[in-house]
Amino acid sequence: MQTVIGLEIHVQLSTRTKLFCPCRADYFEAPPNTLTCPVCLGLPGALPVLNKRAVELALRIALALGSEVRERSVFDRKNYFYPDLPKGYQITHHDEPLARGGRFTFFVDGHARTVRIRQVHLEEDAGKLVHVGDGALVDFNRCGVPLVEIVTEPDFRSAKEARAFLQELRTLLRHLGVSSGDMEKGAVRCDANLSVQVGDRPGTRTEIKNLNSFRAVERALQAAEEYHRELLAAGETIAQVTFGWDDHADRLVVQRTKEQAQDYRYFPDPDLVPLVVTAEWLARVRAGMPELPRARALRWLERHKLTPAEVEALLPEPALANYFDRVAGELGDGKTAASWVLAELRQYWTGEEPPLPAEDLVLLIRKVGAGEISRTTGKELLAEAAQTGKSLPELLARPDLVQLGDEQALVQVAQEVIAAHPQAVADFRAGKAQALGFLVGQAMKKTEGRADAKKLGEILRRLLSP
Numbered sequence: 080m081q082t083v084i085g086l087e088i089h090v091q092l093s094t095r096t097k098l099f100c101p102c103r104a105d106y107f108e109a110p111p112n113t114l115t116c117p118v119c120l121g122l123p124g125a126l127p128v129l130n131k132r133a134v135e136l137a138l139r140i141a142l143a144l145g146s147e148v149r150e151r152s153v154f155d156r157k158n159y160f161y162p163d164l165p166k167g168y169q170i171t172h173h174d175e176p177l178a179r180g181g182r183f184t185f186f187v188d189g190h191a192r193t194v195r196i197r198q199v200h201l202e203e204d205a206g207k208l209v210h211v212g213d214g215a216l217v218d219f220n221r222c223g224v225p226l227v228e229i230v231t232e233p234d235f236r237s238a239k240e241a242r243a244f245l246q247e248l249r250t251l252l253r254h255l256g257v258s259s260g261d262m263e264k265g266a267v268r269c270d271a272n273l274s275v276q277v278g279d280r281p282g283t284r285t286e287i288k289n290l291n292s293f294r295a296v297e298r299a300l301q302a303a304e305e306y307h308r309e310l311l312a313a314g315e316t317i318a319q320v321t322f323g324w325d326d327h328a329d330r331l332v333v334q335r336t337k338e339q340a341q342d343y344r345y346f347p348d349p350d351l352v353p354l355v356v357t358a359e360w361l362a363r364v365r366a367g368m369p370e371l372p373r374a375r376a377l378r379w380l381e382r383h384k385l386t387p388a389e390v391e392a393l394l395p396e397p398a399l400a401n402y403f404d405r406v407a408g409e410l411g412d413g414k415t416a417a418s419w420v421l422a423e424l425r426q427y428w429t430g431e432e433p434p435l436p437a438e439d440l441v442l443l444i445r446k447v448g449a450g451e452i453s454r455t456t457g458k459e460l461l462a463e464a465a466q467t468g469k470s471l472p473e474l475l476a477r478p479d480l481v482q483l484g485d486e487q488a489l490v491q492v493a494q495e496v497i498a499a500h501p502q503a504v505a506d507f508r509a510g511k512a513q514a515l516g517f518l519v520g521q522a523m524k525k526t527e528g529r530a531d532a533k534k535l536g537e538i539l540r541r542l543l544s545p
């Protein structure tokens with residue numbers, strides 16, 4: 080028995096305005112029905128005008144997936160009746176989509192997997208029903224928000240693969256700057272289909288609608304797989320069922336039993352001319368593409384010798400990845416940069432902006448590297464700068480720190496320690512190497528741990544050598 084899974088991923092594009100009207104598209108915290116106009120409410124006589132930016136973001140996705148962008152694509156009307164769809168139809172690419180084909184490689188348990196992409200197309204989102212008591216209210220703010228739908232071939236063989244794919248796809252979308260990728264806010268939603276093939280005979284497909292977390296995708300597909308295998312093992316036939324997923328109960332919920340052959344009566348929207356993507360336009364979009372996360376990961380592994388765990392920690396958040404690249408670039412040492420960014424800086428990064436400018440972190444790492452301050456002091460200064468907003472150069476100018484960076488001052492400390500511990504000095508001269516560690520410890524105590532232990536060790540060794 081072979082599990083066969085395909086995914087349809089809806090990605091909300093982070094454009095300023097909606098797909099066919101000038102209404103703002105960032106509806107998430109807006110009061111209900113405040114971001115609407117005659118176009119997205121489908122009032123008579125209103126005419127849609129295509130958002131060029133949305134097309135460009137969709138093209139980025141298509142290019143990143145290696146899809147073949149079609150010169151001419153056509154927006155159809157998909158007709159159906161639902162309260163959150165005021166026009167009575169959704170405008171969507173249908174049989175003449177924006178792009179076809181492509182592939183995406185991702186990693187599962189350290190192994191590369193590639194799945195084929197069937198198509199990439201643009202469509203508008205519907206509104207939202209808000210259930211209140213026995214009734215439902217409708218909020219049209221989301222109507223007309225641009226979506227890209229990515230349809231894969233049925234190339235996944237397990238729920239785990241589907242989840243890993245989605246996680247890496249989201250990283251890609253965020254690096255492309257096309258979507259927030261925020262699944263909790265519905266910016267990426269996933270429909271899945273699953274069948275279990277026995278021998279050469281394809282199995283009956285089950286659909287699962289509206290999965291909006293990585294966990295939900297994996298759990299729902301696992302549950303559907305179990306359902307299929309149990310029925311097949313019992314010799315029963317599988318009915319065509321559309322499921323939803325109840326996250327709280329952690330189980331599938333039947334939405335529709337028999338697939339009602341829905342006739343959407345697709346036809347080209349007479350208000351919209353075909354979309355033509357010229358070679359020049361496509362070349363401009365291609366030229367503006369950022370480095371893709373997979374290429375970035377390889378560069379980090381090869382040039383900076385980062386570990387896969389470090390890459391995995393730095394990559395998903397583009398702002399963190401960019402920050403790391405700036406620090407590593409200026410410092411010329413990716414390993415050290417990664418260690419500081421991940422172990423020290425990241426914990427203070429709460430908002431949009433980094434807690435410390437990249438050039439300040441570089442300065443700090445250099446001071447530690449040169450032995451002017453200890454790593455402990457460096458960490459403390461970083462914490463203080465991040466938490467108080469004080470500038471790092473200002474903190475570094477503190478008199479006690481200047482003194483610790485000063486070789487003369489450290490020699491003085493070393494001499495005091497030598498004078499205070501004749502026994503340890505004698506031990507060291509008698510060949511007991513660990514006595515030096517004790518003396519360094521005493522010297523560190525004197526500087527309250529702020530001096531550089533390595534540098535103190537060198538000074539002590541020099542002073543004690545005959």
Ligand SMILES: [Zn+2]
Pocket residue numbers: 097100101102114115116117118119120223
């Ligand atoms: Zn509008």
